[in-house]
Amino acid sequence: MKRFVLLSLLALLPVFLLVAFYLIRDPFHVVKPYQGKIYEDGDTVSLTVNWGHVSVESFKYFNPQGHFDSFIFGSSLSGYYLINDWRKHLPDGARPFHFNASRETLFGILNKLHYLQSQGVTINNALIVMEDEMLMRRPLDEDVIFVQHPETTTDVSWWKFHQLYFNAYRHPELVAYLLCPGPMTKTVLDKGFATTDITVRDEFINEGRYVLADSLIAHDPEKFFTPEHIARYSLPLKEMPCQPKITPFVEQMLNDIALIFKKMGTDYHIIIPPHYGYEAIDGTDLYKMELAFGQQRVHDFSHDAEMGTDLHYYYDDGHLVSQQCARLMDSAYHIVTLPSPYLKH
DSSP states (O other), X not given: OHHHHHHHHHHHHHHHHHHHHHHHHOTXXXXXXXXSOSSOTTOOOEEXXXXXXXXXXXXXXXXXXXXXXXXXXXXXXXXXXXXXXXXXXSOTTOOEEEEEOTTXXXXXXXXXXXXXXXXXXOOOEEEEEOOGGGGTOOOOTTSTTTOOOGGGOSSSOHHXXXXXXXXXXXOHHHXXXXXXXXXXXXXXXXXXXXXXXXXXXXXXXXXXXXXXXXXXXXXXXXXXXXXXXXHHHOOXXXXXXXXXXXXXXXXXXXXXXXXXXXXXTOEEEEEXXXXXXXXXXXXXXXXXXXXXXXXXXXXXXXXXXXXXXXXXXBSSSSOBOHHHHHHHHHHHXXXXXXXXXXXXX
16 A cells, blocks of 8 residues: 555656645746736746736735726727826826736726726726727637736636646746756747747836837837838728627617726726728717717717828837827826827828
């Protein structure tokens, strides 16, 4: 019997070591309590992060001292609507925070609003960056990059959440990278397990910035918008008109979001951003959004043909540069802005 137990333990030893290594390394930042920092100083490569999870954990960690009352919601596109640019449109004393998630959905935004309500948070000001695609997205709760935080939804249990991450960790290439990162870096980058897209972060407000890119775009744009950059991200433009995406179920979610804002007395605005490829929102969808939120609160920039067809407005093929995000906020809050000084006409 003792021999059997010993042999069983020896057979299970690799499993114990694998689990222990996962718990110690916490490669996806989901095991150990969040301590106010994601990237280490000098990081140039990182395993891909679930930013929706980070948003919730960051809020939990900093809210006791931040007492946040103003929030920017949306997908990764919303991350470059910078807090400092938004502050000039907010009342004195407002305490803003980014509450975004990669590939955010309407479900995700509604769940975050319910979560904030459950925490006793009053939302005095809100900005939602609601691209056209968000109207038809469903939560990708089987994907470690996009799965919702278990505290914000009943659709994801803690068990399911951590099972997803442990199963992702078990890829041999990923374990090899964690043990010996140098030789395996290209492999995990090629397979999409890791990224070099690392921003300079202000953790307190959950905001990342492309500081070098923004500086080049503002002062020496030709060094950013190189021929190689343009060739890499150029795409065929979409044909118009776009198809409607708002179903009765989606319309109900829009109304539920608007109702929460109404009950809280929230001053809110909805920005529908341009997207390279000219993915303009359907006219009937725009009308339904205006019915839900009010015509003065919905600001459609997706029909701007110039912004939809010129890569000089974007970091890549989708994310609007922060300087342009500031201009859209200025326009939404009714401040006249001048044309960008660097765009080619």
